[in-house]
Amino acid sequence: MLTTEEEPSTGADAPTPTPAPIKAAPRPTPTPPQRAPGRLLALVALLSAALMALHAHLPNTALNLGSLFQTLLPWTGLAVPALLALAAVRRSRLAAIAVLAPALVWATLFGPTLTDKGKDRGKGTGATGHSLTVLSHNVDEANPDPAGTARALAGAKADVLALVELSEESTPVYERELAAAYPHHAVLGGVGLWSRHRLTAVAEVEIMPWTRAMRATAATPEGPVAVYAAHLASVRVSGAGFTTARRNEAARALASAVRAEPAPRVVVLGDFNGTYRDRALAPVTSQLRSAQREAGDGFGFTYPAGFPVVRIDDVLVKGMDPRASWTLPATGSDHRPVGATLRF
Known part of the structure; x- marks a missing residue:
């Protein structure tokens, strides 16, 4: 009797277990670029x-x-x-x-500075009846062309010129070039006044150990006007900071002179080596009005002449009404001239 042995099962017909899916590692989220908060x-x-x-x-x-x-x-x-x-x-x-x-x-x-506040845009003698046109310029001791500068200033046809930083060499040049237009003038040290009107009571104003300021009375047809020419001490930006001590002392001395001035009409012209907003100059500016602020057009920057960034030259007045204020084109100086028309 034949018997058949069952072959052992190979498991081919048995279900194969499904392997568990492998989870992919999460991709890192890109970090956004860092920005300042x-x-x-x-x-x-x-x-x-x-x-x-x-x-x-x-x-x-x-x-x-x-x-x-x-x-x-x-x-x-x-x-x-x-x-x-x-x-x-x-x-x-x-x-x-x-x-x-x-x-x-x-x-x-x-905002108001950027508007044209001038009431009279005419510039020069007789631009507005009963007015006085004044001009101030730091002519720069190192000016290579004082004669050309003098001719440019004469061409502005102001009634009164105030020049500061005159030197022994340049003063005769200005006197010669301005003589025809300005029959009256006075020079003390490095400052000078030229005028179409007679000048009297010329005197030094002591603001520093050497002469840097003067005053005179201009005998205009509308009455006397006290005119000051001033050049305050220079300032420096250095490792010690903004050095202003000598300028501030000169400003206080000039303020005392203006305070003691008996004339009802006062014009102070010059290089103040500081802006009208600098509170260190408040002893002066608190007594006077800036022609540029009241009757100018824009900031009226004056220094340095090639690309002005500050207005350190100004026309300050008391007892007169600023009608126009402007900055003149550059000369051979490192400052630009400034002018103003003042109404009596």
């Missing part, structure tokens, strides 16, 4: 606005930085487009809104 830009914008608004209260105890900030105050407006550009790059709505603060403060401080 909008809050930081907003904070910088608000700080800029605060500095502009409180410029008169910034202390001078540390390196006279308060005076330096006020000297360059008009240029703080450049912070607005810079911050706005950064806000756009970082797509920060908060920063963009915060930039409105310095923009509004700057516009409040200087």
Whole structure:
């Protein structure tokens, strides 16, 4: 009897277990480019606005930085487009809104300056009846062409010229070139006055150990006018900060002279080595009005002549009404001349 042995099962027909799926490792999320937080830009914008608004209260105890900030105050407006550009790059709505603060403060401080406030745009003798046209210029001791500078000044046809930083070599040149237009003049040290009207009571104003200021009375047809020519001490920006001590002392001395001036009409012309907003010059500017601020067009920057960034030359008045104020083209000096028409 035949018997059949069953072959052992190979398992070919048995179900094969399905292996568990292998989970792929998660891909790292790309890190977005790092951007400065909008809050930081907003904070910088608000700080800029605060500095502009409180410029008169910034202390001078540390390196006279308060005076330096006020000297360059008009240029703080450049912070607005810079911050706005950064806000756009970082797509920060908060920063963009915060930039409105310095923009509004700057516009409040200087918006009126950008308009033409002149009441009389004629420039020169007789531009407006019963008026006096004055011109001030730091002619620069190193001026390579004093004769050309003198001719340019005479061409402006002002009634009174105040020149500062005259030298022993250049003074005779100015006297010769201006003689035809200005029959009356007086020079003391490095400052001088030239006038179409007779000058009397000429005297030095002691503001420094050497002569840097003078006064005279111009006998105009409308009455006497006390005219000052002044050149305050220079300032420097150095490692010691904004050095202004000698200038500030000279400003106080000039202020005392103006305060003691008995004439009802006073014109102070010259290089003040500081701007009208610099509170260190407040002893002078608090007594007088700036022709540029009241009747000028724009900032009227005067220094340096090639690319002026500050107005340190000015026409300051008392007892007269500024009708126009302007800056003349550059001469051979490192300063630009300034002129103004004043109504009696």
